Structures are given as structure tokens and as C-alpha cells.
Amino acid sequence: MRDFRQAWEAQDIQALIALLDPAAIMIADGGGQVGTVLKPVEGREQIARYLIGIGKIAPDLTILARTVNGRPGLVATYDGVAVTVAAFEVENDRITRIWAVRNPDKLKPWRTAGQDQD
Template identity: 40%
Template structure:
């Protein structure tokens, strides 16, 4: 790694501390669904103020393109940057439809164009705010969503 053993131990310790500090979502299923609905609506209507208000100040958005499709290589951090990312994606893709669906057992959003699922978005929510956004755009990982496409 090009680092001293002491530096590697410090990095590992810091990473373990950071993971331990990450609190799991604390919302009820109903609260989670309400926030997902508000998130979807704000994205579809281009309501920047509402979208920003739904996001934690330190929200992080991660995307998985798997090297097959274009995706951010590093997390997008901060409510303004994440909100602008999603609103920009909505503007740049005509005909985008956001559909609320269960994603990994919790309310989330599938992103479709002409009935084809191009992304799945999961949201972690804590204290009524979105703390993490996980977006899968890798077509190899969207096979489970092909049943959701329209002919």
C-alpha cells in the first residue's frame, strides 16, 4: 500500500470508528415511505428547496455503474450537491419516470425510461432526513427489476 504499518493501523482504526458511527435508519416503515414519496415528488417536479430540506446536511450519494455505465466514482457529499445531482439527472433524461417500489425490503424508487428500469434507488433515513442514497445503475445488477418493465 505504500504506507507504514503504523499508518495502516491508523487508517483501519479510523475506518472502524467511522463505520461504528454510522447509525442505521431509525424511521418507521410509514415515515420511510412518506419521505420516499416526498423525495420522488421533489425530483419529478424539480423542487430544489423541498429536496434539499429532505436531505441530511452530510448526506452521501453513491452509485454503482459496475464499469458498464456512467456513474460517479466517488460519493457525492452534501445536501446541495446531492439535490442538484438528482435534479440534473431528471433534466438530462427526457421521459424519466420515478416509481415507488420496495428496494431490498424497504420503500425505494425505480427509475424508468420508456418502461425500462435503468436504475434503482434506496434511501437510508435517520431522524426524518435522508442520510444515504444508494443508486444501482449497473445493468448486470438490475436483472431482478426486469419483471417491472412494461412491454
């Protein structure tokens, strides 16, 4: 997760691609309340491009390493408030799935993200 976070923060698309499995899938839940992808994003290049795009439109996010539902994960905060929680499935040192939650109702338990776990 540290490498993923660093690649995302550096906007290093090649590093992101290298961390993702070629058949990786990302699913996001905005609950109809916040913007997110409406269909799964499939493929490492597409996921990396999507993530780089988020970094460009939301450069003030803070990314924290967390365990999410027993999986490696990241929490994106803005002004100390969790705005996205993502869980990752990793196989053979590559990310195969990303589940991202942006729905504010589902993020209530994450309102105070606490200290980074690096």
C-alpha cells in the same frame, strides 16, 4: 419517498434539500457499463444538484416507489425498463444515505418494475 419523488419530478431543489440530511451521502454503481458518479456525492446541496441535473438530461424517466433490500426506495424506468434502483436510509425524517444501482447486470431482477406502490 413520495415527497422525494415529487420534489425530483418537479425539479424543486429546495424541497430536495429539505428532505436530505446535511451530511447525506449518495453512492452509485454503474459497473463501468453506464454513466454515473465515480465517487460518493456528499452533502445535501450536492446531492440535490446532481439529481436535478439527471432530471434535466433524462426527463422521460418514470419514477416508481419500491421497497429495495428492505429499505424505502425508488426505481427509475425508461420505456418500462428499470435503469436505476435506489435504496434510502432515513433517520429522523431525513434521508441520510442513498445507494443507487445503474449497472445493467445487477438490474436484471428489476427488468419489469410493475405497478407503483403509492
